[in-house]
Amino acid sequence: MILQAMHKLYNLSILLYSLAIQIISPFHAKARFWRDGRKNWEEKLRSWREKTPGELFWIHCSSLGEFEQGRPVIEALRIQRPEVKILLTFFSPSGYEIRKKYSGVDGVFYLPLDTPVNAQNFVDISRPSFVVIVKYEFWANYLLTLKNEGIQVISICTIFREGQRFFKSKRGFWTDVLFTFDHFFVQNKTSGELLEKIGLKNYTQVGDTRFDRVVEIADRVWANASIEQFSEHHKILVIGSSYLPEEKLGKELLVLYPNLKLIVAPHEVNGPRLAEIRSLFAGQTVSWSEGKVASLSRARVLLIDSIGSLSNIYRYADFVLIGGGFGKGIHNVLEAAVYGKALFFGRCWQKFDEARALLGVAAAFSGHDEQELLEKMKSTISSAEKTSDAGTQARKYVRGNLGATARIMEYIIARIDGN
Numbered sequence: 366m367i368l369q370a371m372h373k374l375y376n377l378s379i380l381l382y383s384l385a386i387q388i389i390s391p392f393h394a395k396a397r398f399w400r401d402g403r404k405n406w407e408e409k410l411r412s413w414r415e416k417t418p419g420e421l422f423w424i425h426c427s428s429l430g431e432f433e434q435g436r437p438v439i440e441a442l443r444i445q446r447p448e449v450k451i452l453l454t455f456f457s458p459s460g461y462e463i464r465k466k467y468s469g470v471d472g473v474f475y476l477p478l479d480t481p482v483n484a485q486n487f488v489d490i491s492r493p494s495f496v497v498i499v500k501y502e503f504w505a506n507y508l509l510t511l512k513n514e515g516i517q518v519i520s521i522c523t524i525f526r527e528g529q530r531f532f533k534s535k536r537g538f539w540t541d542v543l544f545t546f547d548h549f550f551v552q553n554k555t556s557g558e559l560l561e562k563i564g565l566k567n568y569t570q571v572g573d574t575r576f577d578r579v580v581e582i583a584d585r586v587w588a589n590a591s592i593e594q595f596s597e598h599h600k601i602l603v604i605g606s607s608y609l610p611e612e613k614l615g616k617e618l619l620v621l622y623p624n625l626k627l628i629v630a631p632h633e634v635n636g637p638r639l640a641e642i643r644s645l646f647a648g649q650t651v652s653w654s655e656g657k658v659a660s661l662s663r664a665r666v667l668l669i670d671s672i673g674s675l676s677n678i679y680r681y682a683d684f685v686l687i688g689g690g691f692g693k694g695i696h697n698v699l700e701a702a703v704y705g706k707a708l709f710f711g712r713c714w715q716k717f718d719e720a721r722a723l724l725g726v727a728a729a730f731s732g733h734d735e736q737e738l739l740e741k742m743k744s745t746i747s748s749a750e751k752t753s754d755a756g757t758q759a760r761k762y763v764r765g766n767l768g769a770t771a772r773i774m775e776y777i778i779a780r781i782d783g784n
Contacts (some may be wrong), residue, residue, distance in 0.1 A: 368538050370538070371538035372505070372538060375538065376481065378481065379478060379480060379506075380480070381477050381685070382478075383478050386399055386400055387400060395458050395459070396476070396703070396734065396784070398458035398461075398462055399458050399574070400458075401474040402461060402462075403457065403477055403621070404614050405627075405723065406474065406487075406775075407475050407486055407490065408474045409474070410474060410487065410490050410491060410715070411490050411677065413474075414490055414491055414492070414569070415466040415491070415554075415614075417450050417472060418450075418452065418704065419449070419450050420448070420449050420494050420495045421449070421450045421451075421452055421492060421494060421498045422442065422449050422450070422451050422452070422493060422494065422495050422496075422497070423451075423452045423454065423491060423493035423495070423497070424438070424439060424451060424454075424462055424470075424496075424497045424499070425453075425454045425455075425476060425496070425497070425498050425499065425502055425503075426451050426454070426455055426456075426461060426490075426499045426500075427452070427455070427456045427457055427460065427499070427500070427501055427502050428455065428456065428457035428459050428460040429457075429459050429460045429464065430697065431499040431500050431502075431522075432453075432455070432460050432462070432464055432499070433575060433578055433697070434499050434500060434521070434574050434575050434578070435453075435461070435499040435521070435522075436469070436574075436578060437574045437575075437577045437578045437581070437724040437769075437770040438497060438521060438770055438774065438777075439451060439469050439470060440469055440778065441770055441771075441774045442754065442774070443469060444707075445774065446553055446778070446781060448663050449772040449781070450471045450472075450751060451470040451471050451472075452470075452471065452472050452474070452491055452493065453473045453474075454466065454474050454475065454476040455471040455473070455474075455475060455561070456570065457473075457500065457620055457654070457732060461473065461474075461475055463672060464671070465758060466472050467769045475775070476504070476507075478671070479504040479505065479507055480506060481506045481510075483509040484504075484506040484507045484509075485510050485576075485678055487507070488507075488510050488511060488514055488516070493511075493516060494516065494517075494519075495516070495517050495519075495777070495780065496516060496517065496518040496519070497518075497519055497520075497521055497553050497776070497777075498513055498518060498519070498520045498521070498524060498546075498611050499520075499521055499522055500520075500521070500522045500524065500582065501523075501524075503514055503531075503539075503542055505538070505539075505542050507677060508541070508542055508545040508546070509545060511545065511576060512545040517780060518545060518546050518547055518548065519546065519547055519548045519549070519550065519776070520546050520767070521574065521771075521776075522550065522552055522573055522574055522575075523549050523551045523552065523568075524551065524552050524553065524555060524556050524718075525551070525555070525556040525559045525560065526555070526559075526676065526716075527555075527559070529559075530575040531543050531559075532559055532562060532563060541557060541561050543565060544558070544565065545576070546567070547567065548567050548568065548602050548773070548776065549565070549567065549568040549569070550568070550569055550571045550769070550773050550776075551569070551570050551571070552567050552570075552571075552572055552573050552718060553570065553572075553718055554570060556568075556570075557570050562666045569616065569772065569776075570770045570771060571764050571768070571769040571772045572768070572769040573699075573718075573719070573766070573769055574769045574770045574773070575697070575699050576763055576766045576767050576768075576769065577765065577767055577768070577769060577770040577771075578674065579699045579700050579702075579703040580703055580763065580767060582676050582677065582700075582703070583680065583703040583704055587677045587680070587763065588776055589677075589678075589681075591653060591661060591667075592628070592653075592667065592678065592681050593668045594601050594661045594662065595626065595628075595651075595661040595664065595679075596626065596628075596681050598624075599604045599624055599625065599626045600622070600624055600625050600626070600683045600684075600746070601625075601626055601627075601628060601683050601684075602615060602618060602625060602626070602628070602682065602684045602685070602746075603627075603628045603679055603680055603681065603684075603685050603686070603688060603701070603706075604627060604628070604630065604685075604686045604687060604688065605608040605627055605630050605678075605679065605684035605685060605686070605687055605696065605697075605700070605701060606630065606632040606675070606687065606688035606689060606697070607630065607631050607632060607686070607694035608631075608688050608689065608691070608692055608748050608762060609641070609645075610690075610692075610711065610735055611687075611688045611690075611691075611711075611733065612629060612631075612642060612645055612646075613645070614686065614735055614738065614739055614742070614782070615627045615666075616645060617628065617684065617739060618739075618742065618743075618746070619649070619665055621665075621743065622746065625647075625665075625746075626664075626665050626666070626667070626668070627665065627666045628666075628667045628669065628681065628682070629642060629646075629666055629667070629668050629669065629676060630669035630674075630675045630678065631669075631688075632688055632696065633636065634669075634670055634671060634672055634691070638766065639640040639668065639670055641650075642666075642668055643668065644663070646666045647666060650664060650665075650667075650668050651663075651664035651666070651667060651668065652667075652668045652670045653667055653668060653669045653670055654670050654671060661703055662676050666698065666771065667771075675700065677698075678715045679700055679701040679703075679704050680704045682701065682706050683707075683752065684704070684706060684707050684708075684709065684742070684745070684746060684752065685706045685707070685708050685709065686709045686710065686742070687701065687708060687709065687710040688710075689711070689713065689736075690710035690711020690712060690713050690714060690731065690738075691712065691713065691735065692710040692711075692713065694714070694716055694717070695711070695713060695714050695717060695720060696715045697765045698710070698717070698719055698723060698729065699719055699763060701759075701762075702719075702759040702760070702762065702763050703730065703759075703760065703763045704756075704759075704760070705756035705757060705760035706755075706759060707728070707729075707730070707745050707751070707752045707755035707759070708723060708728060708729035708730070708759060709729065709730050709731070709732075709738060709741065709742050709745075710731055710738075711731065711732060711734075711735075712731060712732065712733045712734070712740060714730065714731055719762075722762060723758075723759060723762060724774065725744055725755065725756040725760060725763060727755060728755050728756070728758035728762060729755070729759070730742070730745060730755075730758035734780070739768040742745075
């Protein structure tokens with residue numbers, strides 16, 4: 366009775382969430398994308414499936430960050446089993462809108478709202494033989510439906526923490542949701558221990574596929590004449606996925622170090638944010654999309670006004686400041702660490718094992734507030750030895766944690782082959 370009541374309460378919360386989206390969508394672009402992207406989803410999915418026959422793997426990601434974790438598995442699957450069709454779904458517009466034309470899969474869709482009817486219809490129409498959920502997504506009705514249909518489901522790059530709703534008791538609605546998975550590929554020891562605490566032993570600790578992904582990117586040949594022209598004869602600080610606090614730190618450093626230039630890649634690339642950055646660095650900024658040789662040479666700030674190239678741009682850095690540390694949490698540090706760069710970020714890093722590890726080997730430096738971080742940046746930028754040592758440790762850490770994708774694929778291929 367209690368479990369049934371919890372399930373009903375969950376379904377009610379989903380409907381209330383949908384109602385809230387409908388109410389705010391006329392005034393909020395992301396909510397509008399979320400709403401409009403799911404219109405007529407059954408008709409669109411059915412039409413696509415009729416044109417895409419054959420065995421189907423379904424891979425689901427919440428957003429863009431999770432996609433980057435799932436991508437190595439998607440691309441390995443495409444190479445090892447090219448006959449298998451791949452369906453990719455996103456919950457968030459920030460993932461779907463950027464990757465809706467991703468050529469590595471056969472179809473990209475929004476995940477319909479997690480109601481019992483939607484879940485059953487989605488599974489009936491798509492008919493997946495295997496499902497991969499990346500990291501954080503635990504949509505109860507989809508998972509219960511897949512379990513009832515006997516479809517294998519695995520979770521990859523999973524991280525669990527003490528205090529999450531799954532571990533409040535050994536039996537409950539959310540505990541039962543975790544029991545729908547056939548296997549978990551967890552990132553760390555703590556996640557495995559928490560699963561064992563509720564009686565789940567079907568897990569393997571493999572680490573994070575993002576290590577494999579960033580090394581693949583770093584090992585490719587990539588060059589950009591504009592950035593090379595801008596960077597020539599200067600030290601470069603790349604501020605990646607930036608917000609205003611990181612950009613203000615960059616402005617202070619420009620005053621202190623005449624030979625320093627900034628490459629600023631804001632987290633949000635829209636008119637107001639780009640205008641805010643240009644105003645902050647008044648008269649010193651040139652946009653990547655319109656930079657001419659002369660203006661690149663004179664400018665001290667190169668503003669990256671498009672999305673998708675930051676992981677390659679980091680190779681031009683001497684130092685990297687990661688955005689989000691004075692907000693909800695830092696963004697991807699591995700994309701920069703793979704190139705052997707000294708890293709800096711604010712205080713909000715505790716949810717990220719890789720940040721903790723990089724801090725532990727003095728490859729990264731954090732500050733509780735902007736002033737403390739500024740002092741640490743000055744200390745490192747002024748010391749060639751400290752900068753070099755930090756970069757060496759960063760590169761060593763990333764290269765030492767490869768292999769998660771191969772271990773996950775070993776499991777998947779064995780299941781495809783019936784072993």
